[in-house]
Amino acid sequence: ASEGSDLPEYVNWKEPETLIIHSDNTLETKRSAFGTASITPEDRLYIRNNISPPPSSIVEDRDSWEVSIEGVAEPRTLTLAELKTMGIETVTMVLQCSGNGRAYFDHDPSGTQWQLGAAGNVMWTGVPLRSIVEALGGVAEGAEYVTGTGGEELPEGIDPLSILVERSVPLEAMEDILLAWDINGEPISLAHGGPLRMVVPGYTGVNNVKYIKKIAFTEEESPARIQQTRYRLMPVGEEGGPQWPSVWKMDVKSWITGPLDNRGAGPVLVTGVAFGGTTPVDSVEVSVDGGETWHQADFVGPDLGRFAWRPFVLAVDLEPGNYMLVSRATDSEGNSQPENFEPNQSGYSHNGWRAPGVEIAVS
Ligand code: MSS
Numbered sequence: 001a002s003e004g005s006d007l008p009e010y011v012n013w014k015e016p017e018t019l020i021i022h023s024d025n026t027l028e029t030k031r032s033a034f035g036t037a038s039i040t041p042e043d044r045l046y047i048r049n050n051i052s053p054p055p056s057s058i059v060e061d062r063d064s065w066e067v068s069i070e071g072v073a074e075p076r077t078l079t080l081a082e083l084k085t086m087g088i089e090t091v092t093m094v095l096q097c098s099g100n101g102r103a104y105f106d107h108d109p110s111g112t113q114w115q116l117g118a119a120g121n122v123m124w125t126g127v128p129l130r131s132i133v134e135a136l137g138g139v140a141e142g143a144e145y146v147t148g149t150g151g152e153e154l155p156e157g158i159d160p161l162s163i164l165v166e167r168s169v170p171l172e173a174m175e176d177i178l179l180a181w182d183i184n185g186e187p188i189s190l191a192h193g194g195p196l197r198m199v200v201p202g203y204t205g206v207n208n209v210k211y212i213k214k215i216a217f218t219e220e221e222s223p224a225r226i227q228q229t230r231y232r233l234m235p236v237g238e239e240g241g242p243q244w245p246s247v248w249k250m251d252v253k254s255w256i257t258g259p260l261d262n263r264g265a266g267p268v269l270v271t272g273v274a275f276g277g278t279t280p281v282d283s284v285e286v287s288v289d290g291g292e293t294w295h296q297a298d299f300v301g302p303d304l305g306r307f308a309w310r311p312f313v314l315a316v317d318l319e320p321g322n323y324m325l326v327s328r329a330t331d332s333e334g335n336s337q338p339e340n341f342e343p344n345q346s347g348y349s350h351n352g353w354r355a356p357g358v359e360i361a362v363s
Helices: 129-135 171-176
Strands: 019-023 026-029 066-070 076-079 089-096 119-128 145-150 166-170 178-183 197-199 212-218 253-258 266-275 281-287 310-318 321-331 358-362
Touching (some): 119 129, 129 171, 166 171, 253 321, 281 310, 310 321
Antiparallel strands (some): 089 119, 145 166, 178 197, 253 266, 321 358
């Protein structure tokens, strides 16, 4: 760990005062670190690794990293240097763990007790997967999924499928997928998936496979446990399995980022962030009385596209008293955040507006 902080070695370059350390493999961004920033800096971005990352040697000679493309007319292994000649695009998107908000469920789902900081808004640059597919003669007939495999070294002596990070998303996601080498304009750190990451805009964190070493167009979903039984929305008390819906597309969501502390009476800007998942966020309302009355907030900063979040503000004048600040976003298809999100066994995909409310006292 870096001097004076408890950050694990591989992320000791992060800003410790902006992070909640749940474990070496799970770090959450503090609510107070979001403010009204359009982009989350990499040194504040949350971390989630299902298994230990590969050795840092893989980001020493980035251009020689190889990814194999299968399930296309002309399968091939391509180096990062080659990918860089095949096309380039940038997408700004919310990266959010499937379990963000788990702490707000009442049935105590096991797993990291994320509040709302297992998320950030980041800008990725890389080659569109569709450009690669075009160069390799198109997707093989019958393919229904894009299946991405992570490049971790698997420990010996255990069933590889029980631990392999390999995720499948529906073929329709291909339109927006990038194989990214830059985050916020810099080469991606090892912690966030460098030298190469598959990013699937609008889909939850787990689908964005780090250190991507294979992309296959497949007829079936990956047989890995992370696909078949985990990251599924099953009712409370049920075991995971392929019969339950996979955690894929994100839903509309928002949260308050300030004020967070008690204060004296007077004018204050209530701030937050809002996003729509795969559809753009359209509007956001704020309530200071726990949802009794709502006021339309204004977006601030640039519109960075349909997968990005938008910071918002509402000016209010607070008299002495107790307040409960909440926000409720609506996407461009008219979907709004529910007051309470229906529980699911593993505590995924929480987007209820009430539970993340902020209580403050004004004197
Ligand atoms: N990838 C890989 N390769 N490995 C691992 O472990 N994880 C997941 C993703 N990807 C992994 C991957 C998850 S689960 C998440 S969230 C994400 O990632 C995170 O990211 P960052 O960068 O933030 O760390 Mo939950 O749904």
